[in-house]
Amino acid sequence: MTVIETHDLVKAFGKLKALDGLDLNVEAGQVFGFIGPNGAGKTTTIRTLLGVYKATSGTATVFGQDAWKDAVSIHEQVAYVPGDVNLWPTMSGGEVIDFFLRLRDGSGAAYAAAQARREELLKNFELDPTKKCRSYSKGNRQKVALVAALASDTDLYIFDEPTSGLDPLMEKVFQNYVAEIKAAGKTIFLSSHILSEVERLCDTVGIIRKGKLVEHGTLEELRQRWEVKGEALPSLEEVFMKQYGDEIHSDEGDEENELHKSIFAQYMPKKKAGDR
């Protein structure tokens, strides 16, 4: 079953096309790693999938429903951790978590179950829920969002760079939970630029560049695609660098390439370096 599907998805802000014909496909039970540099369109994709942005053209569906029109019914089965976690400064972390659990699970049995998981998550993430949100560090704000998302029992989890503020120990805790969710057959959409994390957690990977999906497949497929005869299979990092390295050597003469070339040229020996 397909969980996320976009076809020729375009999202323009004025003249700038943040998404420029994105074709994306995530199947149920996959842990999908969505990678790309800053500004490639990762967060725009997530915001469009969540119905916060309205697509300029093309289609975006989640669980087969339209991401914009059917946002509310989609969201009943989605838990989301934003990239920049902004919390209400005067509320405590515990209040924020409860609030989100109630918005998603109401107040019945589902909420009681979520409350039980909340306590376990607070303990494992070593988060003090009684502190006011304004005094949390970046990592602790991220923990609040993670607890609020992981305590809910949903079908799809969307994480936007969830570990950028976590220490290595907490990163490990997060990875354990991802493995747990995966074992339960749930779908995970993980946007990240920490390539080692994607390599460790994800079974399928998509690379986004200038609003287009330029690589898509299982980790193995990607590595084989970029294999050089007689060398060991490349790591995800090497695949990523090759994908972007081709940009530097390509013949398209747009401004950005010129910039990359000039950066690249700095490392080249100058022909007449000794002349005066």
Next chain:
Amino acid sequence: MAQGTNNSIFRNAGRLTGSALKRELSKSGIWLVCLTILTLVGPIELKGLYNTLDSLRSFITVMQIPAMVAMLGPVFLNEKTVSYAAMGTNEMLLLSLLLVAIMNIFYVVRQTRKEEEQGNLEIVRSLPVGRLANLGSTLIGAVVINALISIVTTVALALLHTMDASFTFAGAVNYGMAFFVTGLVFAAIAAIVAQIASTSRGANTIGLIVVAVFYVIRIFGDFAVTVVSPSGATIASSSLKFMSYISPLGLGVQGQPFIKNMIWPYVVLLLAAIVFAVIAFALAQRRDLDAGLIPERQGSEHAPAYLRSNFGLIWRLMKNQLIGWAIVMVAVGATYGSILGVIGNFIKSSTFFSGLFKPVDGYPVEMVFIALLMVVFALVACVPSMLIVLKMHSEEFNAHLDWILTTPVKRLRVIADYLIYALITSVVMVAIASVALWLTALVVTNGPGMHNLWLYIKMIAIYLPAIWAMIGFTAMLVGGAPRNTLSAWSYLGVGFYATYLGRVFLSNNKHWKWVIKISPFGWIPEYPINPLHVWPFVILTAIGIVLMVYGVYAFLQRDLEIG
């Protein structure tokens, strides 16, 4: 001393002042304009209302009404010293100083704790900058800003010399000095508070409480000297008089500009400012960056039961603010109510005022007087409703809305919640104000028709359609023009001046009468002086609904924005 060895705790304070002032320019500029307008409005309005000194003299008695003294400060004028300059400034100085105090609290907290909270100071502190440099530069900035404000008001008042000879240069300078020294005292007090409070928000709250306490303290002292004989000698005096002097706000008006032009209160205030600043510096040495001397309060581990929907969230976020506004409405209602008790006799005893205010349709003269002030009630009641609609805007720009909308919550539900809240609040605020007015009237009046609750409700409630139109205007901006929401306050402010001052100066001017109707408040008749018609209410309500529907529609169509 060589640069590398300069380890002063104030190092580079001068440079920081420059950058701080640059950031301050837009914010303090607004205060500067408002204070100048406020300073000029009093004298000019008096000149427009009373064209002879005799009629002006009769106004002294009004100013001596306890409720007026409580609000505007002691009356230093007597029959001999009365002049447009003296009365206009005597009437306005205390309120202006109150604003100067609030401005300085906000300024100092913004430059110290707010900067720390946003992490800006952490980078600055890593540079070769002394530990006290930021506080030092903030206070130097306060000297500059307060000096600027006092110079501008001095010049503005001195220019009024062309309107009336009583605006002497010496008086204008004395008036400006009151601004300068009072501002510095509160800047230094804010500097102390900023070291103690645990957050910038807390510092602002404590600072405003200190201002409020000083404002109230002086009331007791001021009451003791309100009754002045024609020769200028104080008739009543009590042991509480010192309370006027221990409050910087009370002392700040004792220079008596345009009457006695005394300097000594300002010298005392300047010394106090220096002492407070030294204390602030001593405390600043003892605390860490972004931490106050009192620890932060803990939050609760679980959410309260009502926090289960967007509607509950609005209450969680706005609760304290709304309770504060309810208290303000009670205060305004009680203040006007207490005037009702004395204004009747006063009007009857003055030939000038009994000409101005006449009983209408069997309504007592007190009612007529208060009907003219109702627009102020409506304006104050309008602010909390607009704050609620604008809260949705700040929730959107802080990316909170973004997050809430990724849960099963409809967009329509979110914006509808805020609008319903705003509409309910408008009704509640108006109800509180009218009940407070009625209760005070029960105590202080006994005239016919003065105890009729329904009449008070009617007098204020007729402004509700105008408030709804303002809610609609704000909703239109929040939904359809989220980058221009500040226009809502500009419109409220301009509209208020147009209506309030327009009614005083322009109501008989054929060509400029329309200015009054710029704001929705100008369309509401001053009941019971003027009869009620149905159509202004229908039209204003319709405009409010149309604007709200447009705001909702636009919000449902667009991307969420992030500030």
